[in-house]
Amino acid sequence: MPSLExxxxxVDLTRTICDIPSVSGxxxxxxxxxxxxxxxxxHLDVYRxxxxxxxxxxxxxxxxVVIAGHIDTVPINDNVPTRDIxxxxxxxxxGRGTVDMKAGVAVQxxxxxxxxxxxxxxxxxxxxxxxxxxxxxxxxxLARTRPDLFAGDFAILGEPSNGEVExxxxxxxxAIIRTEGVRAHSARAWIGENAIHKAAPILERLAHYQPxxxxxxxxxxxxxxxxxxxxxxxxxxxxxxxxxxxxxxxxAPSRDVAEATxxxxxxxxxxxVDIVDVAAxxxxxxxxxxxxxxxxxxxxxxRPKYGWTDVARFSALGVPAVNYGxxxxxxxHHDEERVPVAxxxxxxxxxxxxxxxx
Amino acid sequence: MPSLExxxxxVDLTRTICDIPSVSGxxxxxxxxxxxxxxxxxHLDVYRxxxxxxxxxxxxxxxxVVIAGHIDTVPINDNVPTRDIxxxxxxxxxGRGTVDMKAGVAVQxxxxxxxxxxxxxxxxxxxxxxxxxxxxxxxxxLARTRPDLFAGDFAILGEPSNGEVExxxxxxxxAIIRTEGVRAHSARAWIGENAIHKAAPILERLAHYQPxxxxxxxxxxxxxxxxxxxxxxxxxxxxxxxxxxxxxxxxAPSRDVAEATxxxxxxxxxxxVDIVDVAAxxxxxxxxxxxxxxxxxxxxxxRPKYGWTDVARFSALGVPAVNYGxxxxxxxHHDEERVPVAxxxxxxxxxxxxxxxx
Numbered sequence: 001m002p003s004l005e006x007x008x009x010x011v012d013l014t015r016t017i018c019d020i021p022s023v024s025g026x027x028x029x030x031x032x033x034x035x036x037x038x039x040x041x042x043h044l045d046v047y048r049x050x051x052x053x054x055x056x057x058x059x060x061x062x063x064x065v066v067i068a069g070h071i072d073t074v075p076i077n078d079n080v081p082t083r084d085i086x087x088x089x090x091x092x093x094x095g096r097g098t099v100d101m102k103a104g105v106a107v108q109x110x111x112x113x114x115x116x117x118x119x120x121x122x123x124x125x126x127x128x129x130x131x132x133x134x135x136x137x138x139x140x141x142l143a144r145t146r147p148d149l150f151a152g153d154f155a156i157l158g159e160p161s162n163g164e165v166e167x168x169x170x171x172x173x174x175a176i177i178r179t180e181g182v183r184a185h186s187a188r189a190w191i192g193e194n195a196i197h198k199a200a201p202i203l204e205r206l207a208h209y210q211p212x213x214x215x216x217x218x219x220x221x222x223x224x225x226x227x228x229x230x231x232x233x234x235x236x237x238x239x240x241x242x243x244x245x246x247x248x249x250x251x252a253p254s255r256d257v258a259e260a261t262x263x264x265x266x267x268x269x270x271x272x273v274d275i276v277d278v279a280a281x282x283x284x285x286x287x288x289x290x291x292x293x294x295x296x297x298x299x300x301x302x303r304p305k306y307g308w309t310d311v312a313r314f315s316a317l318g319v320p321a322v323n324y325g326x327x328x329x330x331x332x333h334h335d336e337e338r339v340p341v342a343x344x345x346x347x348x349x350x351x352x353x354x355x356x357x358x
Numbered sequence: 359m360p361s362l363e364x365x366x367x368x369v370d371l372t373r374t375i376c377d378i379p380s381v382s383g384x385x386x387x388x389x390x391x392x393x394x395x396x397x398x399x400x401h402l403d404v405y406r407x408x409x410x411x412x413x414x415x416x417x418x419x420x421x422x423v424v425i426a427g428h429i430d431t432v433p434i435n436d437n438v439p440t441r442d443i444x445x446x447x448x449x450x451x452x453g454r455g456t457v458d459m460k461a462g463v464a465v466q467x468x469x470x471x472x473x474x475x476x477x478x479x480x481x482x483x484x485x486x487x488x489x490x491x492x493x494x495x496x497x498x499x500l501a502r503t504r505p506d507l508f509a510g511d512f513a514i515l516g517e518p519s520n521g522e523v524e525x526x527x528x529x530x531x532x533a534i535i536r537t538e539g540v541r542a543h544s545a546r547a548w549i550g551e552n553a554i555h556k557a558a559p560i561l562e563r564l565a566h567y568q569p570x571x572x573x574x575x576x577x578x579x580x581x582x583x584x585x586x587x588x589x590x591x592x593x594x595x596x597x598x599x600x601x602x603x604x605x606x607x608x609x610a611p612s613r614d615v616a617e618a619t620x621x622x623x624x625x626x627x628x629x630x631v632d633i634v635d636v637a638a639x640x641x642x643x644x645x646x647x648x649x650x651x652x653x654x655x656x657x658x659x660x661r662p663k664y665g666w667t668d669v670a671r672f673s674a675l676g677v678p679a680v681n682y683g684x685x686x687x688x689x690x691h692h693d694e695e696r697v698p699v700a701x702x703x704x705x706x707x708x709x710x711x712x713x714x715x716x
Contacts, residue, residue, distance in 0.1 A: 074593055077541070100543070131595065170545060174594050183435070185458070185691035186606045187528060187665030189569075189582040192692070196585035196603070197565040203558035211547075224547040227554035228594050230601065233587025235432055236532050236635070237489060237606060238691050240586060245554070248544045248594060277594070307545030333543035333596050334550070 002029060004037040006113035010348045011093070011341055013106035017071075018097045019081045024072040024136075027051040027128040031071060034109065034126055043116040044124075047149070051128035052138035054149050055112055057121050063290065064121040064151065066319065067351075068310065069105040069158040070130030070138070073097040074333045085338065094338040099327030100131075103339045104158025107326070107348045111355065119357035123152060130310065134172075134279050139310055154290035155314040156351075159307070160327030163343045163350070165300040167284030167322050168315070170221055172308035173249040173260050174228070174277040177202050177268050183234060183241040192239035196232045199243040203227065205267060206247065214252035217284045219304035221252035225267065246276075250306065253281030279308055282315035291320050298324070298350035307332070324350070360387060362395040364471035368706045369451070369699055371464035375429075376455045377439045382430040382494070385409040385486040389429060392467065392484055401474040402482075405507070409486035410496035412507050413470055415479050421648065422479040422509065424677065425709075426668060427463040427516040428488030428496070431455040432691045443696065452696040457685030458489075461697045462516025465684070465706045469713065477715035481510060488668065492530075492637045497668055512648035513672040514709075517665070518685030521701045521708070523658040525642030525680050526673070528579055530666035531607040531618050532586070532635040535560050535626050541592060541599040550597035554590045557601040561585065563625060564605065572610035575642045577662035579610035583625065604634075608664065611639030637666055640673035649678050656682070656708035665690070682708070 002020050004013065022030040031051035039046045044055040051071070073096050082095035093103070105126060112124045127138030134140060142149060159166075179199045184192025211223040225247060232243030247268075251260040257280050265273050285291065286302050295302060305311070305323050314321035326343035352358075360378050362371065380388040389409035397404045402413040409429070431454050440453035451461070463484060470482045485496030492498060500507060517524075537557045542550025569581045583605060590601030605626075609618040615638050623631050643649065644660050653660060663669070663681050672679035684701035710716075 074596055131593070133594070172545075172595075183691060183693055185665060185687070186582065186584050186586055187530075187608050188688050188690070189584045189608075190580075191688045194564075194584055196588050197561060199588075200558065200561035200565040203555060203561055206552075207555040207558040222548075224544065226544050226547045226552055226597060227591070228544055228596060228598060229591025230554050230557075231589050231591075233585070233589075233604065235489070236491070236586055236604065237530075238432055238586060239584060241693075243588060246591065246594065250545050250547075307543060329543070330546050330549045332546070333541060335541055335599075 002033050004033045006037050006109055010107045010110045010344050013110055014093055014098065014103045014344055015082050017102045017106055018095050021076060021080055022072050023075050024129050024132045027072050031128065038112065041113055044112065049142055049145060050138065052142055053126045055124040057118065059121050061119065061121040063153045064123060066123045066125060066150065066152040066155040066314065067108055068125035068127065068155065069101055069108050071105055071126050072128055072131050073100065074131050077335050079335055079337065091341040092338040093341060096337055098339040099160045099337045100332035101159055101325055103327055103344045104160065104325035107344060107351060108158055110348065111351055115355055118355040120355065123149060133277055139313055150317055152319050154288065154294065155319050155321035157309050157311050157321060157323045158325040159309045159323040160325045160329045160332055161323045162328050163326055163346045165295055165298065165302050165322050165324050166305035167219055167286045167302045168216065168253050168282045169305040169307060169309045169311050170223065170250040170252060171255065171260055171281035172279045173251065173264060173275065175247050175264050176274045176276055177245045177247060178272040178274065179243045181239065181241045184239045186237045186239055189239050195240045195243040199245060202245050202268065202271060209267065214254055216252060216254045219284050219302065221304045222306055223252055224250045251281065253283045256280060280312060281308065282312040282321065285315060285320040288320035291322060294354055297354035360391050362391050364395050364467055368465045368468045368702050371468055372451055372456065372461045372702055373440050375460045375464055376453050379434060379438055380430050381433050382487050382490045385430050389486065396470065399471055402470065407500055407503060408496065410500055411484045413482040415476065417479050419477065419479040421511040422481060424481045424483060424508065424510040424513040424672065425466055426483035426485065426513065427459055427466050429463055429484050430486055430489050431458065432489050435693050437693055437695065449699040450696040451699060454695055456697040457518045457695045458690035459517050459683055461685055461702045462518065462683035465702060465709060466516055468706065469709055473713055476713040478713065481507060491635055497671055508675055510677050512646065512652065513677050513679035515667050515669050515679060515681045516683040517667045517681040518683045518687045518690055519681045520686050521684055521704045523653055523656065523660050523680050523682050524663035525577055525644045525660045526574065526611050526640045527663040527665060527667045527669050528581065528608040528610060529613065529618055529639035530637045531609065531622060531633065533605050533622050534632045534634055535603045535605060536630040536632065537601045539597065539599045542597045544595045544597055547597050553598045553601040557603060560603050560626065560629060567625065572612055574610060574612045577642050577660065579662045580664055581610055582608045609639065611641045614638060638670060639666065640670040643673060643678040646678035649680060652712055655712040
């Protein structure tokens with residue numbers, strides 16, 4: 001089993017945990033290492049559920065902050081192990097997970113071990129299956145079995161935000177658009193109906209779709225509608241009777257799930273649309289007292305979060321939540337994912353300063 | 359092991375062999391049954407190579423005719439076992455393989471056992487893997503190891519031709535058309551490039567493609583260009599970096615392989631095109647003496663064959679070849695594949711009459 005040394009710098013810890021592959025569904029090795037490193041610490045009460053680990057202080061503080069990060073990544077594409085690179089004079093750690101979001105997790109792990117006497121009680125959460133169906137998300141499971149663990153006055157998700165504070169998040173919907181045809185031998189195609197050819201307007205509408213920008217509480221959220229998968233076909237000599245295009249719609253937090261669903265059905269009017277997964281976004285919520293305090297302590301200008309993150313889960317439970325982590329979110333899931341070393345250090349300092357009330 | 363009783367009627371034999379599934383790659387059960395039924399017959403010299411079986415008479419006749427049929431089918435789609443149905447007063451056997459081409463094989467098996475004294479020497483061939491890559495075709499393998507077995511003055515493929523004689527065949531080309539993009543998190547799609555969206559013009563061109571009709575030696579061949587498979591995508595939240603559309607081009611026998619390849623590259627100009635499989639068609643060849651004799655004996659008007667068949671293989675070896683079998687080729691690979699009982703009987707009578715010189 002790989003082991004973690006939490007007295008290492010957050011930068012070294014980032015390298016170490018990125019080099020332990022943990023693609024969604026395969027997080028156990030990393031979860032075991034985190035559990036082993038954390039469970040001996042006397043100031044933390046540790047709970048494990050599958051590959052999700054929760055570590056809490058019980059200092060009797062007036063307020064509790066939840067600080068969370070997922071430990072899974074999207075599939076590796078020749079970008080593990082990590083490498084140290086320099087671009088335009090900036091030092092980066094390059095590789096899968098460096099941005100989304102193991103650098104954030106590394107900072108959290110280091111501070112969880114170090115901060116034995118913070119000014120607020122802290123609930124640390126490291127969880128699995130964030131990059132796949134919401135159903136599989138470790139926090140979804142935890143919310144069913146231990147909803148009490150989500151209690152708090154404020155939550156910080158360590159999702160990449162370039163070391164800025166990103167408020168709220170877009171909602172997230174996935175749907176399958178289907179075309180049907182009639183199979184026939186491809187030598188006599190005119191007898192059948194080609195389901196793949198019928199999908200041409202679906203791709204046309206996607207290619208020409210103009211995403212909207214929507215302002216919510218002063219922050220501008222950018223939407224997006226994309227094909228993420230397509231499949232169809234039976235054999236090399238058969239006219240296909242089915243084609244499925246999976247689309248992903250990211251929608252501003254001012255739209256609810258019903259409105260988002262209606263929009264997708266409108267865009268693909270005339271086609272069979274099956275909604276397979278949908279999660280509401282979260283409004284920024286930056287007027288909460290702890291949120292204002294946090295913003296001023298870390299000296300950051302709030303920005304909108306485009307990607308859906310688990311801030312929406314806390315937001316739905318009435319806990320104001322923000323994203324604050326190292327790494328450019330534009331590079332999340334990118335093959336050239338890389339995190340500036342200086343941002344890891346800045347987020348570490350920002351969190352430590354605020355949590356110690358310095 | 360299922361067993362075959364070759365004294366049964368060709369109609370009963372059709373039911374029996376259709377009910378032994380033999381999707382390409384899974385022909386061994388049926389090949390074993392054919393081998394067992396044929397290998398005890400004293401007038402036939404039987405050779406087996408994998409799931410291909412060759413049975414020859416050696417009667418010292420002046421001429422030799424090759425009569426061949428493939429024993430594999432395209433994938434089953436809830437259409438095995440067979441059923442007896444009646445439509446508009448016509449009796450059919452319904453189910454996968456009834457048309458393409460187990461009714462033809464049933465007639466051949468019955469006559470192979472029955473005709474101990476035909477007017478020509480006969481080489482019967484039943485072979486595997488016709489419905490997949492030409493590389494895997496049992497006759498491709500046999501042509502490498504035992505080219506002598508293909509010697510003959512005329513060849514008849516039992517491919518479905520509605521009991522008519524179909525001359526020549528279209529050529530067959532498969533190609534992969536690729537689009538590439540850049541992966542990114544789907545919450546920030548504008549950072550990546552969506553390879554599936556880029557495939558929209560490929561499907562548009564296919565949907566609007568107008569296939570040509572080309573006359574060759576008096577027969578009109580109808581061409582076709584179709585998507586047979588499409589695939590793309592990485593995960594539900596990743597902008598895909600690759601989309602592949604597999605297309606199948608059926609081209610008239612007046613075009614050679616180079617011309618067909620050029621045409622496909624022209625249609626998809628601007629896209630990466632990878633030719634994965636190509637087989638030339640065959641000109642009708644109906645002016646050969648045995649071909650004329652056969653046409654007059656079975657009293658059929660020749661028609662063009664649209665689908666690629668192994669007549670092209672014989673044609674390339676200088677052996678004139680035609681398709682002659684029960685079943686409507688329009689229904690080959692169709693989920694409602696069904697063969698008229700009367701056509702099975704008519705082809706059986708036609709072949710027997712000619713082979714006995716009655």
